[in-house]
Amino acid sequence: MSFSQGLSGLNASSQALDVVGNNIANSQTVGFKSGSAAFADVFAGSQIGMGVQVSAVNQNFSDGVLGMGNSSLDMGIQGNGFFRLANAAGGIFYSRNGQFKQDENGYIVNNQGMFLTGYQATGMPPAIQPGAAIDRIKIPTDQMQARASDAGTLKGNLDSGSSIVNQQTYPFDPANSKSYNSVTQMDAYDSLGNKHTINVYYVKTADNTWQAYSSNATSPKMNGAKPVYQQTTLSFDTSGQLTTNPAKLNIQGDTYNGGAALNFDLSMDGMTQQASDTDMGSPTTTGYAPGLLNGYVVGDNGQVVANYSNGQTQLLGQVVLSGFTNPGGLKSKGDNCWSETPASGQPATGIAGTGNLGNLLGNRLESSNVDLSKEMVNMIVFQRTYQSNSQSIKTQSELLQTLANLG
Template identity: 65%
Template sequence: MSFSQGISGLNAASQALDVIGNNIANSQTVGFKSSSIAFGDIFSGSQVGLGVQVAGINQNFSDAALTQGSSKLDMGIQGNGFFRLVDEAGKISYSRNGQFKLNADGYIINNQNGFLTGYQATGTPPEIQPGASVGPIQIPNDTMPAKATGSGKLVGNLDSGSENVTVTPFDPENKDSYSYSTQVNAYDSLGNKHVINVYYAKTADNEWKVYSNDTTSPKLDGGGKPVFQTADLKFDSSGKMVPADVKIKVEGAGYKGGEALDFELDLAGTSQQAADNETNTASTDGYSTGSMNGYKVSGNGQVVASYSNGKEQLIAQVVLANFTNPGGLSSKGDNSWTETAESGQPVLGTSNSGTLGSLSGGKLEMSNVDLAQEMVNMIVFQRNYQSNSQTIKTQDQLLQTLVSLR
């Protein structure tokens, strides 16, 4: 009599229940990937098998549902890809657990103190440079430096029904010497705010004269009077500006140590219709200094900081890694894996590039364990265990009968 079949069945069923128990225990573990057990039969030169063996334990890397995270640095992946992490010793691992936080030095880490890696933005303004190396991502708590205005746009409508201005010369203190005025804000090299006044004077049908002046720090002539920059606007019978690419200079003097303003306002798109004078767009590209208010992770994995001056600035971009055979990765616990010869080497990239999936900021990927299926599997393998124990009991009874023969 051979008890090997029943014993192997008991061992296999016990290991299967271990796998199921581990899946159930991790049904609420963020980024956990469920496992399943595979069996193979045992033959040894006989048509009658010698039982069953565990052929392997496979992980299911299918997506799980995303849920709302509790941290601004929480991230969830849908599709192919893993977060790339590096520890203080330089050992690299990969994970789908997107629970991240900042350490005392501003680096993004997980709960096991592994550093999240990606491309750090550099330069002014910060950008991801071509060929940038992959390394730990740091969010510096620096002040955003000011940017001097280098260009601007001013678009609106001029009332074709306005009376021609007859009072000359132009004088901003005399409202009869112009038809309409508006303002644009600009900033110098130190972030000082300058108010630019722009005046429009209708000189004839379809013809206007435009004047600009830095009221905060005006450029002065030899007599100490403000110097105005000018431009001429002409419109066709349909109210379109011709030519369409008119610009007006803005020049000022140095202010509180900052460099003098010197840029152009683009007036393209300005119209002349029988409607009120109005400004639709008045903007410049400069800004003052700003302190960091917070940060977020965008949908493409970019880490973006926001500042008190109302501006945002790119800090870094998270890198994802993919493998030819994710099933060949070696599990090291803590929801992380390391590469092996079977998995192949990692292919790095950013969210939604190549075969990589999408990354969502402020979200977490939950466990992909199907509790209902695991409960059914547990019942099945419990019955399997009982059945294998019954074969041992039956063979024991047969052996007892043979021993009892005289």
């Protein structure tokens, strides 16, 4: 019996050393989770026992340290959850290794060619549609299409100390600076992305009363007629607050280089009149020129966002995470991947930071959670255990030899 006990100890210690060796070997593997051998005694109708066995190799799913990534598609998870991956055959796997790249077709894949899954943004502008299916995420390389300006905002202050313009003497004329007090210039875009320069002129007609005129300097004529100037009245109270509601100035112009004619309203609801210099800040309009893809980033919520040469950003997709009631029940498949089992429970899949799912950080990588100091100590302990079991077998052998000599 002592031979069996000692032999079981040798086998268990050897397996435990294998686990330690595997941990040490993967101490620099991104997203690796360390394992530990769990032992159980063996009884077979004996009060003494038949030795020991390795009952399981448990994995430690605690977080590794998050370090800086090496590419714009690197991601790290902090807390509960796994990346959801799909292979070419449609099989689903789970991983904590956030090293991703693009394949030849633009899909986000890991180093083993498995597809990262989530929600693909669709529509114009692209957005995650309600009820969208979880699928492979693709980064399109197409040019960003132009968008025509359909709204604008102009906020600022008009100098209450400005002189009143006598419109009988000086009727509004952009060519005559005496017919207006100041002018603001802003940009707008037509349906093809042609940039239009819009001028907004301010004429003080009485105390607390102004006229605002708009001019499309790029395509001023409408259908071949003379330039058309839209106008609106801005009235202020004695505190300098705007009383015109709503305050809107229409922007128009003719067709230009094949693009549709501009026609949208510019909101001026944020205007004030104070005894300080006229200042319109930074006027804004919707719309933009076409743009080429410059790059992309992964936000801290798992959104994949593209940057374009026209200064715009556009949502491309949303990475999802999957969590399990019992991560220890997952089956290791190698390549930093696990698969679902009845013991793990079914995955709860959703957006990072929701429910019981952890956070997802862009340009980060989760290091292995192996504690090298602890593993070195375990190696010494299991080595001593192995030697002690060897000594047990040696001692039993010497006893048998003594009995044989007595015979």
